[in-house]
Amino acid sequence: MAQSLEQALAAFSPGLPFAVAYSGGADSTALLLACAQRWPGLVRAVHIHHGLQAAADDFERHCQALCQQMKVPLAVRRVQAANVPGQSPEDAARKARYQALAEAVHTEWPEVRDIALAQHADDQVETLLIALSRGAGLPGLASMPANWQRLGLHWHRPLLAVPGAVLRQWLTTQGQAWIEDPSNTCTQFTRNRIRAQVLPALAEALPAFRDTFARSAAHAAQAQEVLNEVAEQDLVLLGVPPRIAALQLLSRPRQALVLRHWLRSQHATTPSTAQLHELLDQVAACTTRGHRLHLKVGQGFVRREEAFLVWHAT
Numbered sequence: 001m002a003q004s005l006e007q008a009l010a011a012f013s014p015g016l017p018f019a020v021a022y023s024g025g026a027d028s029t030a031l032l033l034a035c036a037q038r039w040p041g042l043v044r045a046v047h048i049h050h051g052l053q054a055a056a057d058d059f060e061r062h063c064q065a066l067c068q069q070m071k072v073p074l075a076v077r078r079v080q081a082a083n084v085p086g087q088s089p090e091d092a093a094r095k096a097r098y099q100a101l102a103e104a105v106h107t108e109w110p111e112v113r114d115i116a117l118a119q120h121a122d123d124q125v126e127t128l129l130i131a132l133s134r135g136a137g138l139p140g141l142a143s144m145p146a147n148w149q150r151l152g153l154h155w156h157r158p159l160l161a162v163p164g165a166v167l168r169q170w171l172t173t174q175g176q177a178w179i180e181d182p183s184n185t186c187t188q189f190t191r192n193r194i195r196a197q198v199l200p201a202l203a204e205a206l207p208a209f210r211d212t213f214a215r216s217a218a219h220a221a222q223a224q225e226v227l228n229e230v231a232e233q234d235l236v237l238l239g240v241p242p243r244i245a246a247l248q249l250l251s252r253p254r255q256a257l258v259l260r261h262w263l264r265s266q267h268a269t270t271p272s273t274a275q276l277h278e279l280l281d282q283v284a285a286c287t288t289r290g291h292r293l294h295l296k297v298g299q300g301f302v303r304r305e306e307a308f309l310v311w312h313a314t
Helices: 005-010 026-038 056-070 089-108 121-133 164-174 190-205 209-238 244-248 252-267 273-285
Strands: 018-021 043-049 074-078 114-116 147-150 153-156 294-297 300-305 308-312
Touching (some): 005 164, 018 026, 018 089, 026 164, 043 056, 043 089, 089 114, 121 164, 121 209, 209 244, 244 308, 252 273, 273 294
Parallel strands (some): 114 153
Antiparallel strands (some): 147 153
16 A cells, blocks of 8 residues: 555664665655654765766755755765666666665765665556566566665665655655756656656556555565575576586476576676577577587676586676
């Protein structure tokens, strides 16, 4: 069910002290202000300056002023994310942002182990719709997790059940201003088109869509957890790197599952659907000792080395 900001924070139990990723926009402003009120003196803020638009310096100044007013320590990090061939600029920026957030927390406040992000219920719906539009599998349909561990930190999204409009209404009652990102109105971006055109239509046709979509995403996440357990067990049997003969004993869907898991867990790379299908075809063809295999997969290459599949970055 949709929550109020107060209900969301009542269910949020971070380790103290903790940090909030603070952009200066409405969502992160609501999260930071509410957390600072609930845990005075125990909240830190990190602002990532992307340098992608002229207004970025204004965002930083706004964040500095509000954090000074609230007596919340603020760390600012500047990133310039360059995407590698085969990687989208959005993915490169996202990875650079998470890396910068983690670096700031570890450097400025070594005692902090938790960080909160301000994505809310509308963001979750947009993520699910984008995944559907791209023909994503269960990992994509599971959308954004509420909690996970990465880069030595516990990450939290406590607002995933709170509609964006609720956050803005709460800020208005607090008399608190925020920065509007000019790029949010640019319909060149898929997420912005969904926000401006699709969500209003869904609200009219399916008023409970935030709750029902969130439930579907949760079902997908639960199913993916089971598949991850199966993939982990299969990888133990195949070995690292995987033995080709043992891999061939599995069904093709199970081969796909364990190969994705191997590439993601061991090499932090993800194959495209076309790359994975070609890899599976080549694995099936490995019936003689002389069969060679050298395929572009994710950000590197999968090769056959004697009885094993190996992945190299170049």
